[in-house]
Amino acid sequence: MRRFTRLFLELDATTATGEKLAALEAYFRDAPPEDACWGLALLTGNRPKGAATTSVLRESVLEASGLPEWLLAECHAAVGDLSETIALLLPDGAGNADEPLHRTMGDRVLALVGASEDDKRRIIRDAWAVFGPAERLVYHKLIRGGFRLGVQKRLVTRALASVAGIEPDVMAHRLIGRIRPTAEAYAALMSPEQAADDAARPYPFFLAHPLEGNAAGLGAPGDWAAEWKWDGIRAQLIRRAGQTALWSRGEEPIAHQFPEIAAAAAGLLDGTVLDGEVLLWRGGRDGGPLGFAALQTRLNRKVAPTHQLDLFDETRAVLVAYDLLEQAGRDLRREPFEDRRAALEEVITALGDETIRLSPLLGASGWEELAAVQASARERGAEGLMLKHRRSVYGVGRTKPGDTPGWFKWKVDPYTVDAVLTAAQPGSGRRANLYTDYTFAVWDRTGEDAALVTFAKAYSGLEQDEIERLDRWIRSNTTAKRGPFRQVTPEQVFELGFEGLQASERHKSGIAVRFPRILRWRTDKPAAEADTLDTLRALLEAHRA
Amino acid sequence: MPVKTDLIVPTDRGLWCEAGGFYIDPWRPVDLAVVTHAHADHATPGCGRYIASANTAALMRSRMSGIGEAHTPAFGEPLRLGATTVSLHPAGHVLGSSQVRVVPEEGPTWVVTGDYKVEPDPTCEPFEPVACDVLLTESTFGLPIYRWGDTLAVFDDLNAWWRSNADAGRTTVVLAYALGKAQRVLAGLDASIGPIGLRGALHGPTGVYQEAGIVLPDWIHANATNAPELKGRGLIVCPPSASGTAWIRKFRGKGGIRTAFVSGWMRVRGRRRWGSVDRGFVLSDHADWDGLIDTVRRTGAKRVGVTHGSSEALARYLAEREGVETFVVPTRYRGEGDEQDGVQGPGGAA
Numbered sequence: 001m002r003r004f005t006r007l008f009l010e011l012d013a014t015t016a017t018g019e020k021l022a023a024l025e026a027y028f029r030d031a032p033p034e035d036a037c038w039g040l041a042l043l044t045g046n047r048p049k050g051a052a053t054t055s056v057l058r059e060s061v062l063e064a065s066g067l068p069e070w071l072l073a074e075c076h077a078a079v080g081d082l083s084e085t086i087a088l089l090l091p092d093g094a095g096n097a098d099e100p101l102h103r104t105m106g107d108r109v110l111a112l113v114g115a116s117e118d119d120k121r122r123i124i125r126d127a128w129a130v131f132g133p134a135e136r137l138v139y140h141k142l143i144r145g146g147f148r149l150g151v152q153k154r155l156v157t158r159a160l161a162s163v164a165g166i167e168p169d170v171m172a173h174r175l176i177g178r179i180r181p182t183a184e185a186y187a188a189l190m191s192p193e194q195a196a197d198d199a200a201r202p203y204p205f206f207l208a209h210p211l212e213g214n215a216a217g218l219g220a221p222g223d224w225a226a227e228w229k230w231d232g233i234r235a236q237l238i239r240r241a242g243q244t245a246l247w248s249r250g251e252e253p254i255a256h257q258f259p260e261i262a263a264a265a266a267g268l269l270d271g272t273v274l275d276g277e278v279l280l281w282r283g284g285r286d287g288g289p290l291g292f293a294a295l296q297t298r299l300n301r302k303v304a305p306t307h308q309l310d311l312f313d314e315t316r317a318v319l320v321a322y323d324l325l326e327q328a329g330r331d332l333r334r335e336p337f338e339d340r341r342a343a344l345e346e347v348i349t350a351l352g353d354e355t356i357r358l359s360p361l362l363g364a365s366g367w368e369e370l371a372a373v374q375a376s377a378r379e380r381g382a383e384g385l386m387l388k389h390r391r392s393v394y395g396v397g398r399t400k401p402g403d404t405p406g407w408f409k410w411k412v413d414p415y416t417v418d419a420v421l422t423a424a425q426p427g428s429g430r431r432a433n434l435y436t437d438y439t440f441a442v443w444d445r446t447g448e449d450a451a452l453v454t455f456a457k458a459y460s461g462l463e464q465d466e467i468e469r470l471d472r473w474i475r476s477n478t479t480a481k482r483g484p485f486r487q488v489t490p491e492q493v494f495e496l497g498f499e500g501l502q503a504s505e506r507h508k509s510g511i512a513v514r515f516p517r518i519l520r521w522r523t524d525k526p527a528a529e530a531d532t533l534d535t536l537r538a539l540l541e542a543h544r545a
Numbered sequence: 546m547p548v549k550t551d552l553i554v555p556t557d558r559g560l561w562c563e564a565g566g567f568y569i570d571p572w573r574p575v576d577l578a579v580v581t582h583a584h585a586d587h588a589t590p591g592c593g594r595y596i597a598s599a600n601t602a603a604l605m606r607s608r609m610s611g612i613g614e615a616h617t618p619a620f621g622e623p624l625r626l627g628a629t630t631v632s633l634h635p636a637g638h639v640l641g642s643s644q645v646r647v648v649p650e651e652g653p654t655w656v657v658t659g660d661y662k663v664e665p666d667p668t669c670e671p672f673e674p675v676a677c678d679v680l681l682t683e684s685t686f687g688l689p690i691y692r693w694g695d696t697l698a699v700f701d702d703l704n705a706w707w708r709s710n711a712d713a714g715r716t717t718v719v720l721a722y723a724l725g726k727a728q729r730v731l732a733g734l735d736a737s738i739g740p741i742g743l744r745g746a747l748h749g750p751t752g753v754y755q756e757a758g759i760v761l762p763d764w765i766h767a768n769a770t771n772a773p774e775l776k777g778r779g780l781i782v783c784p785p786s787a788s789g790t791a792w793i794r795k796f797r798g799k800g801g802i803r804t805a806f807v808s809g810w811m812r813v814r815g816r817r818r819w820g821s822v823d824r825g826f827v828l829s830d831h832a833d834w835d836g837l838i839d840t841v842r843r844t845g846a847k848r849v850g851v852t853h854g855s856s857e858a859l860a861r862y863l864a865e866r867e868g869v870e871t872f873v874v875p876t877r878y879r880g881e882g883d884e885q886d887g888v889q890g891p892g893g894a895a
Contacts, residue, residue, distance in 0.1 A: 012814065014823075068862070068865065068866075071689065074688060075688050075689060079815065084813070088689075088690040092692075
């Protein structure tokens with residue numbers, strides 16, 4: 001319990017990802033499996049339910065401290081956290097026992113489930129007698145609702161992978177579903193990589209460069225294939241050894257959220273890997289892709305709907321495939337795009353299931369005609385065009401500077417960047433009690449010494465429910481306050497659009513943008529993948545040209 | 546509620562004693578000011594005449610100009626002011642800090658505590674409870690969540706943290722209010738761990754402490770010249786305003802820099818987080834909950850006015866549980882501890 005409490009305090013005390021990761025790694029390295037399995041369950045939100053009611057805890061602290069109930073309420077308001085308030089109000093003279101976490105979970109947490117009120121009071125009093133102040137705080141959180149550690153599952157995955165000595169994506173796949181808090185399940189989770197792990201392993205995604213300036217600069221139009229740039233979730237569908245895996249670009253397994261795609265994938269031959277876009281597709285005559293926001297509601301759901309409620313609603317999740325990375329178990333990534341494309345068309349035709357469909361190639365006589373097609377992208381539910389060189393290979397990540405990029409994204413609005421939310425302050429008038437004025441930053445440098453540099457403020461562009469959701473997030477992820485201004489954990493990414501940009505001495509970033517606005521909330525994108533100052537500089541160059 | 550016929554009443558300039566013709570801790574210039582201690586939210590320059598302890602007067606002069614004629618009675622020495630007899634008594638808050646006892650020719654005796662703490666502190670005169678009929682007490686930490694632990698244990702933790710930072714080549718930065726907290730921290734440091742640097746703003750008050758005979762470890766000026774010596778092993782004491790500035794980054798060691806905040810507010814986790822510091826050490830120059838209640842009992846006061854902080858809660862508790870008549874004394878300063886410690890609280894709740 002002491003080790004887990006230390007982890008809780010360390011995670012709570014820092015906002016630096018590196019330090020959180022180090023704390024998690026230290027915990028999983030040192031904790032014995034019978035405790036670590038509980039630590040993992042608690043970190044990933046698998047808290048045992050129905051342990052104690054808050055009212056029993058409240059009554060017990062009033063009895064132990066002799067304080068009036070109204071004063072408990074005053075203290076709660078000042079602290080903002082009832083578990084902590086109760087820990088602060090308890091008389092000193094706490095014990096100093098270091099009991100294993102699994103014993104605490106069994107004897108003092110699970111034992112509360114279904115216990116009588118009197119037994120609950122006794123169990124809580126006994127726990128207070130053995131724990132020090134910090135352990136008491138954590139204990140209260142364990143037996144009440146809403147235990148949160150402020151750590152992303154991705155980070156827990158990385159820490160576990162590093163301790164187990166396996167790849168993070170293998171660990172992510174092993175973590176799908178609920179891991180039972182037993183030493184055996186934990187040992188299996190931490191075992192060395194096995195052949196079975198390979199079946200789900202995705203390839204690194206190949207990323208496109210934004211097209212700056214004129215498409216005609218790319219050379220002969222015949223060398224390039226054009227497709228819609230879809231506004232969905234980039235995903236890799238893997239069918240190997242009779243199993244299906246679907247990975248988002250954020251390297252999250254998402255097959256359980258899109259069971260219809262997983263079901264359709266069963267028709268693919270073993271050893272097939274597709275790259276494409278998950279979209280919600282409206283059926284019928286005026287059918288087409290729904291916006292990203294619609295897709296997000298699906299992503300946020302813990303369990304996807306297994307049947308349709310409205311029989312006339314033909315909206316369904318589809319994978320629009322645009323590349324074939326593996327066929328019959330053979331890695332095709334070094335093959336030229338046009339060969340991969342031909343093979344892809346065969347695979348999709350052979351499957352014959354609308355749920356996994358082809359992203360069509362767009363024909364055009366030249367750059368001018370293609371520009372007209374590009375301008376109509378929004379009407380087609382797309383963000384613009386993708387331009388792929390017919391001889392390009394499928395690379396890893398973004399093409400290195402100096403190399404000729406094989407893929408370009410040609411967005412409708414040329415001036416968009418993905419930026420990280422770094423701070424917020426309340427709006428005025430109707431929005432005075434909501435955090436609606438946002439400060440955004442992009443990365444300056446990458447890698448170890450990456451830093452965020454502020455470049456824009458934006459006030460509008462979100463829906464009311466998004467504003468409220470973001471407001472709650474801001475309040476619970478504040479890292480510093482100065483007056484009404486709150487600095488937040490740099491975690492949320494937003495796509496910003498603007499009308500123009502110019503060099504500016506007055507701005508820290510050296511660039512001022514005109515009429516910035518939020519286009520959408522990129523909950524699919526980790527902060528590390530937001531755009532860089534170089535992206536802005538390149539846009540500035542293109543703007544000048 | 547305060548009553549108009551009271552000996553001491555709140556006004557828009559501060560606490561006013563008509564019978565004595567003086568203000569206590571006025572926040573605008575007045576003819577005659579009795580000053581409890583030298584913090585800027587209690588001491589105002591530009592008054593005609595001051596009455597304060599000698600150490601308070603010296604500290605005021607080191608920090609602000611416009612401090613005119615000052616009369617500096619010894620602690621306990623009676624002083625005739627108008628139709629009252631006034632005496633100062635140590636408050637244990639910072640060097641020179643005083644409580645003010647006012648005895649009228651007729652009627653109840655009043656004591657105004659100013660800011661105070663009851664824990665031992667080698668850098669200031671120890672608090673003494675003063676018998677009275679009416680007590681005006683501060684209540685910065687007037688909630689039972691605020692209870693201070695053993696001061697020596699806090700310093701053990703602080704020194705151990707400094708040592709581990711120094712071992713890892715990290716510079717240690719301690720944020721503390723320039724007058725009082727900084728010198729108390731200084732006195733508790735183990736100078737064998739490494740060199741101690743003080744930001745310029747701390748030199749004036751620290752000099753006054755040393756002249757008053759307070760024993761402090763050797764320290765050096767935290768400036769560019771001394772940066773190489775302090776980097777990676779030293780401890781720098783500076784006001785909270787220096788946190789995160791380019792100035793502080795000059796002292797960054799090989800292993801980086803670690804910052805701690807030393808304040809009673811650090812008792813609450815959320816405050817530690819909002820302060821963006823690596824560590825929070827719970828050490829306050831104000832009375833904690835038990836100290837406030839105990840002081841009320843020891844003075845024997847039958848009426849208690851509560852000011853500066855969680856006044857409503859403390860007043861209600863005293864009335865319900867201690868059987869004293871209570872009233873809340875409004876002040877211009879809301880949550881002065883916030884200002885003093887430089888950390889913003891949640892929605893202004895102190």
